[in-house]
Amino acid sequence: MLQLPRPTPPKKPLVSLSESYEFCRHMTAEYAKTFYLGSLLLPKEKRKAIWAIYAWCRRTDELVDGVKSESTTPTTLEQWEQQLELLFAGHPVDDMDVALTDTVKNFSIDIQPFRDMIAGQRMDLDRNRYETFEELKLYCYRVAGTVGLITNPVWGIGNSNSTVPWESQQKLYEPREEAIALGIAMQLTNILRDVGEDAQRGRIYLPLEDLRLFDYTEEDLMKGVIDDRWRALMRFQIQRARQYYHQAEKGIRYLDSRLPVWAALMLYQGILDAIERNQYDVFTRRAFVSKREKILSLPVAWLRAQVL
Ligand SMILES: CC(C)=CCC/C(C)=C/CC/C(C)=C/CC/C(C)=C/COP(=O)(O)OP(=O)(O)O
Structure with a gap:
């Protein structure tokens, strides 16, 4: 079977945890105003978790719905899934993963629904x-x-x-x-x-x-x-x-x-x-x-x- 290049560990050091959460907060506030206001109804730790989750979901969605979606292939989604596996193993690959790595650990979140969401994006690639x-x-x-x-x-x-x-x-x-x-x-x-x-x-x-x-x-x-x-x-x-x-x-x-x-x-x-x-x-x-x-x-x- 064709071996996909594994997402390599980051070359430059990743941002700090608080910077990563800040990126996720910013993305949520930018793209989902109502959702962001809703998140403010939560205590701080939960609120940060929601931003980290939102940012990952948004990035997953962007792969098939965003401006660069033209270049998305099944291989792109394979690599995104490998990046997800690494994150769950405690090895974030990029700056935004840092916050989600922390969130899934703190809240004991299961990986399967994340994989399922990527499978949903595959359906969008395959059919209309x-x-x-x-x-x-x-x-x-x-x-x-x-x-x-x-x-x-x-x-x-x-x-x-x-x-x-x-x-x-x-x-x-x-x-x-x-x-x-x-x-x-x-x-x-x-x-x-x-x-x-x-x-x-x-x-x-x-x-x-x-x-x-x-x-x-x-x-x-x-x-x-x-x-x-x-x-x-x-x-x-x-x-x-x-x-x-x-x-x-x-x-x-x-x-x-x-x-x-x-x-x-x-x-x-x-x-x-x-x-x-x-x-x-x-x-x-x-x-x-x-x-x-x-x-x-x-x-x-x-x-x-x-x-x-
Ligand atoms: C009910 C219980 C027990 C728990 C709650 C569990 C939750 C929060 C479920 C909802 C999950 C959720 C937020 C799914 C996303 C649904 C959706 C269609 C979002 C739309 O996102 P955008 O496309 O960004 O929305 P707009 O286009 O409206 O801005």
Whole structure:
């Protein structure tokens, strides 16, 4: 078998831990403003971990979605995975890896969901259509559900300062399926919001079996046809995404840091409402949640984090 060159240990010394976290913080603040503000709701150590994780996910995504993605091949992803293995073995290869190496050790984060996310990027390299929802669901797990699994130890399970023993017993359940469900719900939401943009790039994420079910064709989608067939198809997709949000909601009570998770869930779910308000026109209008709505949802998220 062809041996790939192993990512060599760095030639020049890497940055310090605090500089590395600062790079990750900067990247998060730059690319994901809302997400960054959400991270500020966490205590410092958890916040830093979220930045390190975000930076790695962003860099992984950039390999197939970014400006330099043209030059990405399966070999690029192989090398990225080897770099990941080195990082988990305690040998960061580049400046940004330094923070993540520290984070995965501190929070005992498992490597498998990271590998799965790279497998998700491979799917994006290989294909631009999904025949069934099962196939799409696997893609959504890999590119987004994995983030739920990676971040669960950071939100924390069973470390809240409850004084009653039966409560602390209850809290030891790790809501893995629910964390994956939130990733899937968010990715489905993203797909619905970006249908028009993706079609321009020749990509259709909506399962082709669903298009057929509503008698809507690929050509209709490419032309941006909005009619009763399209609206029915979109209603079906939105309902499915909402089922995943519902499943996710049931898992948040087991986490220690519930507020940022509730906030993220509510903000992203709000995009589905915006699509409905836009009469399912995802071709010429971008569904978004306004600053005002974001701010108003915060106290509700806080309340849910206390009582649900
Ligand atoms: C519910 C439980 C038990 C735990 C929570 C577990 C979490 C946080 C799951 C969510 C994982 C997550 C954040 C997945 C990413 C989803 C996604 C589609 C992000 C979109 O990223 P961008 O493409 O940068 O977003 P915008 O395009 O909206 O800026």
